[in-house]
Amino acid sequence: MLLYTLRRIxxxxxxxxxxxxxxxxxxxxxxxxxxxxxxxxxxxxxxRYAETQRALGLDRPFMIQFLDYVGSLFGGNWGQSLSxxxxxxxxxxxxxxxxxxxxxxTSTGVRQMIFSRLAISAQLGLWALLFLVIFGIxxxxxxxVKQNTIIDYIIVTxxxxxxxxxxYVIGPILLIVFVLKVPVFKSVGGWDGMFSRQAILxxxxxxxxxxxxxxxxxxxxxxxxxxxxxxxxxxxxxxPERLVIARHMLRTAMIPVLTSLGLITSGLLLGSLFxxxxxxIPGIGKLAIQSLMxxxxxxxxxxxxxxxxxxxTVNLLTDLLYGALDPRVTYD
Amino acid sequence: MNTVSLPHMxxxxxxxxxxxxxxxGMMQIDAEHxxxxxxxxxxxxxxxxxxxxxxxxxxxxxxxxxxxVDGLSLELYEGEVVGLxxxxxxxxxxxxxxIMRLLPENGQIVAGEIGFDGVNxxxxxxxxxxxxxxxxxxxxxxxxxxxxxxxxxxxxxISEAMEIHLGLSRQVAKERxxxxxxxxxxxxxxxxxGDYIHQFSGGMRQRVMIAIAFSCQPRLLxxxxxxxxxxxxxxxxxxDLIKNLAQEAGMxxxxxxxxxxxxxxxxxxxxxxxxxxxxxxxxxxxxxxxxLHPYTQxxxxxxxxxxxxxxxxxxSISGLPPxxxxxxxxxxxxxxxxxxxxxxxxxxxxxxQYGASQAACWKADxxxxxxxxxx
Numbered sequence: 001m002l003l004y005t006l007r008r009i010x011x012x013x014x015x016x017x018x019x020x021x022x023x024x025x026x027x028x029x030x031x032x033x034x035x036x037x038x039x040x041x042x043x044x045x046x047x048r049y050a051e052t053q054r055a056l057g058l059d060r061p062f063m064i065q066f067l068d069y070v071g072s073l074f075g076g077n078w079g080q081s082l083s084x085x086x087x088x089x090x091x092x093x094x095x096x097x098x099x100x101x102x103x104x105x106t107s108t109g110v111r112q113m114i115f116s117r118l119a120i121s122a123q124l125g126l127w128a129l130l131f132l133v134i135f136g137i138x139x140x141x142x143x144x145v146k147q148n149t150i151i152d153y154i155i156v157t158x159x160x161x162x163x164x165x166x167x168y169v170i171g172p173i174l175l176i177v178f179v180l181k182v183p184v185f186k187s188v189g190g191w192d193g194m195f196s197r198q199a200i201l202x203x204x205x206x207x208x209x210x211x212x213x214x215x216x217x218x219x220x221x222x223x224x225x226x227x228x229x230x231x232x233x234x235x236x237x238x239x240p241e242r243l244v245i246a247r248h249m250l251r252t253a254m255i256p257v258l259t260s261l262g263l264i265t266s267g268l269l270l271g272s273l274f275x276x277x278x279x280x281i282p283g284i285g286k287l288a289i290q291s292l293m294x295x296x297x298x299x300x301x302x303x304x305x306x307x308x309x310x311x312x313t314v315n316l317l318t319d320l321l322y323g324a325l326d327p328r329v330t331y332d
Numbered sequence: 333m334n335t336v337s338l339p340h341m342x343x344x345x346x347x348x349x350x351x352x353x354x355x356x357g358m359m360q361i362d363a364e365h366x367x368x369x370x371x372x373x374x375x376x377x378x379x380x381x382x383x384x385x386x387x388x389x390x391x392x393x394x395x396x397x398x399x400x401v402d403g404l405s406l407e408l409y410e411g412e413v414v415g416l417x418x419x420x421x422x423x424x425x426x427x428x429x430x431i432m433r434l435l436p437e438n439g440q441i442v443a444g445e446i447g448f449d450g451v452n453x454x455x456x457x458x459x460x461x462x463x464x465x466x467x468x469x470x471x472x473x474x475x476x477x478x479x480x481x482x483x484x485x486x487x488x489x490i491s492e493a494m495e496i497h498l499g500l501s502r503q504v505a506k507e508r509x510x511x512x513x514x515x516x517x518x519x520x521x522x523x524x525x526g527d528y529i530h531q532f533s534g535g536m537r538q539r540v541m542i543a544i545a546f547s548c549q550p551r552l553l554x555x556x557x558x559x560x561x562x563x564x565x566x567x568x569x570x571x572d573l574i575k576n577l578a579q580e581a582g583m584x585x586x587x588x589x590x591x592x593x594x595x596x597x598x599x600x601x602x603x604x605x606x607x608x609x610x611x612x613x614x615x616x617x618x619x620x621x622x623x624l625h626p627y628t629q630x631x632x633x634x635x636x637x638x639x640x641x642x643x644x645x646x647x648s649i650s651g652l653p654p655x656x657x658x659x660x661x662x663x664x665x666x667x668x669x670x671x672x673x674x675x676x677x678x679x680x681x682x683x684x685q686y687g688a689s690q691a692a693c694w695k696a697d698x699x700x701x702x703x704x705x706x707x
Contacts, residue, residue: 227436229478235434236473237493237544238466247492251483327483327528 001323004331008316019308020073020301024066027297034058037295038082069301076111078305079298081291084108110302113287118306121271121283123194128207128268129261136211137257140218141245144253147223155215163212167205171278174201191281202279206272210264217260221253251325258325262318266311379450380407381584382431382552387444389423389430389608396657400426400439402608405683408552413578413585415595415616417631418605419653424588425474427605428554431586432471433461448552467497470545472574474557476537480529486540487513487525490547497548512543516573535566539573546577553578553585559594571598592635596620604628607654607664614689624691626669663694671695 035052036043043049053059057068072079136159143155178184178201185197192198225231226249234248235241271285280286284303291299323329389401400423408414416424429435431446433453446453448469456464473479481489490512491505500508506525513521516539529537538558545553555574559567575598578585587599595602595616602619604612604627612625623629630649640646651668654660663681666672673694681692 229473229475230481232434233473233479233541233544234481236432236465236471238462238464238497238548239493240462240496243492243496247484247488248481252481325483328530 001320001331005316005320008319012312015312016305016308017070020070020305021066023301023304024069027301028062028065032295032297032300034082034295034297037297073305078109078111078114078302081108081110081113081299082294082296110298113299114284114302114306117271117282117284117287118269120191120281121276121285122269124199124203124206124275124281124283125265125268125271127194127199127203129265131203131207132210132214132264132268133261135207136214137218137254140215140257141222141250143215144219144222144226145241145245147226152219156219159212159215162208163210167209167272167274168278170208171201171205171275174205175278190279191283198279202275202281206268206275209272210260210267213260213264214257217257218253221256222249225249225252254325255322258318258321262314262321266307266314269310269314270307379410380447381410381449382406382408382586383445383447384427384431385445385447387427387430387446388442389426389435389439390442391436391439393438393657398656399608399659400656401430402659403444404605404609406603406610406613408584408586410584411582412600413575413587413598415587415589415599415602416605417589417592417595417602419590421653421656422605423608423656424590424605425556428471428556428586428588431554432465432469434465434471463497466493466550467548468550469552469554470548470550471554471556472538472541472545472558475561476534476541477561479541480537482529484528485526486529486532487521487527490540490543493544494547508547509543512547513540516540516543516546516577517569518543534562535570538562538566538570542570542574542577546581549581551584553583554588555585556588557590558587559591560589574598592620592632604631607659608656609664610683610692611665612689612691612693613683614691618687618689622687622689624686624689624696625665625693626671626695627665628691630668663692665693 033043034056035049035058038052038056039045039048050059057065060068069079139155139159143152146152185201190198222245231244231248234244239247271281271283273285273289275281276283276285277289284306287299288303290296291303320331323331384404384406387401387404388399391398391400402423404423404427406414406416406427416427418424426435426439429439430441431448431453433441433456435441441454444454448464453461453464480486487506487509491500491502491509494500494505494508495502498505510521510525513524518524518536518539529540532540541558553574558574559570562570571594574585577583587594589595599616601614602612602616603610604619604625606627612619612623612628614624619628620632623632627649630647633647634649636646649668654664654667660667660677661680662678663669663672663676666676669676675694679694681694681696683690683692684696686696
């Protein structure tokens with residue numbers, strides 16, 4: 001299994017390079033001009049333009065720029081946010097109060113920026129994941145056991161509703177209800193750490209999006225094993241139904257759920273554009289929006305790279321977890 | 333009560349008396365529910381351990397209601413091994429699952445009575461049945477490939493029932509499971525305790541299944557074609573194992589099979605089943621040597637014999653078993669019966685005593701006479 005893990009990690013490098021290459025091409029030929037982003041209205045001054053371009057190293061040939069970027073990536077330097085240069089758009093955004101002040105950070109190193117934001121998104125994502133795993137699986141099992149009864153219908157319909165209302169609809173509604181009408185939460189948004197009250201609403205909304213997938217798949221998984229011979233054997237031993245489900249059915253039924261959870265998890269950890277925007281949480285999602293709006297190309301590159309890395313890592317973890325669920329899976 | 337001769341079984345009883353609280357409680361509950369007080373030792377033979385009366389089990393299918401078991405009555409006395417034989421789909425397995433109350437979802441027991449140790453199982457609650465299953469009545473299933481949980485170590489599958497039924501601690505249950513594994517012939521049980529079922533061969537899986545069935549020393553064993561899915565070389569070993577264990581523990585057993593060889597070698601009595609009902613019941617010697625029912629004769633005729641000449645054809649029963657959704661009136665066997673006449677097509681024969689055994693056939697009288705005459 002160690003060997004397998006190492007091999008998988010080794011196979012990571014080419015994937016990352018391809019991702020970086022594609023993002024780099026898009027940045028190079030794309031509509032965002034970093035020089036214009038920095039200079040703002042001054043960009044028409046040809047001398048200033050050329051100076052800035054040289055300072056950023058953008059006058060060099062494409063391949064040189066690319067290799068330089070990849071080289072510094074391996075050295076742990078993900079580049080500098082354009083906000084490091086004077087008069088940058090994202091600074092203006094900060095001044096206009098569109099950004100959650102303290103968290104915007106003083107550091108302009110892309111890596112530092114991204115990882116401090118990731119910490120916030122990941123904490124939120126972890127709560128959402130916890131909510132999803134506990135309630136999704138519990139409700140799924142209950143729906144399967146009470147198959148084709150009113151309880152089953154209520155659970156499935158309920159999760160369809162929970163999953164189909166978009167975050168930008170349910171978010172403001174919950175804010176109105178729980179902040180204005182029934183003041184359970186004092187402040188409207190922002191981030192005050194993982195264990196603050198402010199984390200509850202956004203985590204619930206973030207987690208209820210994929211709830212339907214988990215409920216349905218758990219239900220389908222359990223229904224599929226309900227009639228299996230080995231379940232009958234467990235019952236024939238006189239095991240209480242609760243233990244039959246927990247010990248004999250759940251692990252087999254969880255295998256397809258794990259596949260979905262793997263895909264969902266990387267999304268949750270990376271934060272959500274809508275939820276972070278609505279609740280003013282300075283996570284990765286919000287950073288992505290800001291950097292896109294301000295044309296902060298190094299940050300966009302960093303966010304994409306982080307996404308690729310996270311998806312690959314979660315995928316690897318998922319593959320390793322299959323082995324924990326299903327003893328027939330071996331890693332050779 | 334049974335005398336227990338297995339060394340590990342004695343040890344288990346010792347364990348049980350130590351783990352007094354739980355077991356004591358369970359025994360009391362059982363005593364409360366038994367309508368008839370425990371019979372003294374001498375009378376044990378008089379009262380059947382299992383008494384099935386007019387059992388009717390039906391299935392709802394798209395084609396209609398399938399009468400899988402239709403008015404079956406059968407008694408099993410303490411300590412005897414009874415074979416239940418018949419073609420595939422005649423309701424043998426459904427009879428066993430009815431006793432366990434583990435029918436598939438579309439199945440239902442619509443009438444009858446299943447008396448076990450003086451208690452009607454059909455009137456027990458789900459929770460009471462849980463305490464009977466595995467503890468008092470154990471079942472060995474046909475398919476060792478699919479009948480064990482693939483995601484649980486085999487050792488745990490044996491020990492978990494003992495934790496529930498006997499109130500053993502996890503550690504003690506594990507030690508017992510190791511002994512059981514050794515007893516059913518699994519080499520190096522310590523090393524294999526944590527193995528999963530996909531690491532075992534068919535025969536080994538069935539040994540694990542047997543260890544599970546015997547783990548709580550049930551009084552009644554239902555073995556549903558325990559050797560059908562196995563290689564011929566392994567079949568005999570598994571059969572001997574079940575037979576010996578059951579004998580050692582003085583267990584009552586119902587062997588469900590379509591193999592007359594198994595019946596001849598392992599059973600005291602045999603019940604022949606056709607289309608959901610019994611057509612002949614008697615001691616193995618009587619039924620195999622002097623079959624009364626034409627169906628039993630047909631079954632026996634289809635078994636190859638050592639005296640057959642090379643190239644000789646086996647006799648077979650013509651036709652197919654009847655559709656259990658639309659049973660013909662009269663004797664259910666008449667369309668395939670060489671002796672059938674008008675009466676057989678109109679009136680259904682019931683089980684009646686002819687000589688030493690019972691048969692449900694209008695022609696049995698004549699045959700039993702002719703057999704005794706020919707003697």
